[in-house]
Amino acid sequence: MSIPEARTGTPDPTLDEAEFRRRYLQQFQDPAFDALKSELQRITDAAWDAYSNHRKSPHTRKAGPGFADPDYDLSVDWIAAKEAIDEAQRKHEDGNGPARFLLIAASSRSEHTCPGEMSKSYRLTEIARQVLGSAENVEVEVLELSRLTSEYGRHIHPCKACFSTASALCHWPCSCYPNFSLGQTHDWMNEIYPKWVAAHGVMIVTPVNWYQVSSPLKLMMDRLVCADGGNPDPTSTHGKKVEQAKELELKGWDYPKHLSGRLFSVIVHGDAEGAGDVRRSVSDWLRAMDLHPAGNLAEIDRYIGYWKPYATSHEELDRDTDVQEEVRNAALTLLDAVKAKRAGQWKDAGEHLQEPRMK
Template identity: 65%
Template sequence: MPQKAPPPRKGMPSPELDEPTFRERFRSQFTDPAFLPLDSEIERITSVAWDGYIKGRKSPVTKVAGRGFADPKYELSVDWLAARQAIREAQARHDDKQGPMRFLIINASSRSEHTCPGEMSKSWRLGELSHEVFAGAKGTEVKVLDLSRLTSEYGRKIHPCKACFSTAAPLCHWPCSCYPNYSLGQTQDWMNEIYPMWVEAHGIMIITPVNWYMSSSPLKLMIDRMVCADGGNPDPTLTQGKDASLAKQVELDGWNYPRHLAGRQFAVVVHGDVEGAENVRRSISDWLRFMKLCPAGPTAELDRYIGYWKPYATSHDELDADKAIQEEVRNAARTLLQGVQGDKMGKFTAAGTDLESPRQK
């Protein structure tokens, strides 16, 4: 029976700033005394930013959706339309039978010698071992998504998920349309570059440390923003943008929850110092399975400790000495490679079963 959508629940306090607070916050990014000679120009820019904020100009540049959308006359953000086109091109590369096998290695550590820690991460080193495996095979293309860039590169951001999906699945657009939000200064979001990297890949390998019993914060930011890939709405005109009431009704009228990344294979490597590696590995693997990605094989999912209860200062030395984990990571990459090779040939492959483990017990 048809079900009428309930109204969206309201009642949280408003986050709207008054003008003095907004101006103080906006101008705080120009604290460097080198900006003092430009004070009048900054004041004019601040006034424009305030006007965009108070009038809510989230997407100031739009164009009509055009053919292929439920409402061809609806105005969509040019940023979103460009992101959609990049995903469509990535999907075409993924589907090209004559193209290479495409692998994506994700370094999920936030540590880098290019910022405060002053030293590379072990995740990066393990990713290099995996890269050698993929790049050494014929007919492959390998990309590296280095999430440590969030902490070390100017203008690299992954804004948090706004949880549109929890209001109604069709309100969560594929790709995400929550960003950029120019009125709130929520710009320079990386995800529109990251989505096509996932879409074009046949095999995805995530390598992450354990941070306080959990995955790293850069990885968690990306994971949350991948929700639109799992049931998200590829047509924002269905919901007239972010109309929560309409989105609820669209879902209740029948929603097919499209799995935009289904069928891609994955490997997961989690390394820790003291505790939590198994739980983090399981949570990441479960998440990928829930999105209908396929585990390449048992040897493609790995959780280990490097320098267990040893000083952090010597952790890289511990990795140097641990030849077993180095080979296990290579085996995880080899398993993913075999799985993708079998899939490309249209054959079921029990990937990794012929690889000898460096640890029997």
């Protein structure tokens, strides 16, 4: 079998030492650091050493039994993320445990940073949380993506598109981060993956931002690509060995659906245009990962304060009791579907059919 060569030729992004030091020290502009210049120079020396020697994962241990290459040195960060996902999967499969719901407030706006006001997405999420939280034997977790804009050291780094080189190169969970040599740390996704895995039902509440989902939601969506066909064994490609990944895919990759079978609800609200398109886009994405819609009432796209001033948008939501009730109905629909599915009484027509073409 002929393995295609990796196409290369983009400009080299490697920094010389002077530019690296300039950029690294930019984060210490506060006068409080002025008395620490000698210490900062020593720290910068160490950072340059890590960067120039490409130490992406400085702490590793042998993969051990259960991996294609037990002797491969795996990142301890990846191992911890994998263990958290495995524990979350056990919770998901526990028939005696509570029904678990993940509610995602996707707006980047909050009163804890520049906008000075909470988002309507958060308010709608709270309505759903109150509905689900009042049910028996239920566990509800709210993932507030506005923390990316308001909380120190909270990041979702962009997807590096490993999947597009070869599906087996995209590891589940993502192994691209943290990358200590490039300063790509504090990545939130290793905490977010288990939340999705444990959930029986997921509700996403997002505004329309320029005809699209919010920036934080799009970052999370892209980084969930590894849940849809990603490789659960990084030792099978010895990290990011492109040729090995291409060979694995061409031998016949099974594109495992790591979030298959979970139920979803999508709430999209806008103020002028694009709500329907965004709702369809998010719902299609979830369907593509083999999550199932909870029902017609669980998918909503609405305008709140249509072409009204932004300054009065929360007052418009106060007055729009119909959309508030629709969100309650969406939450109840998701709750009913999850209960029925866990009791073996819910069926999605065609769910057991095999797709003739995988992505």
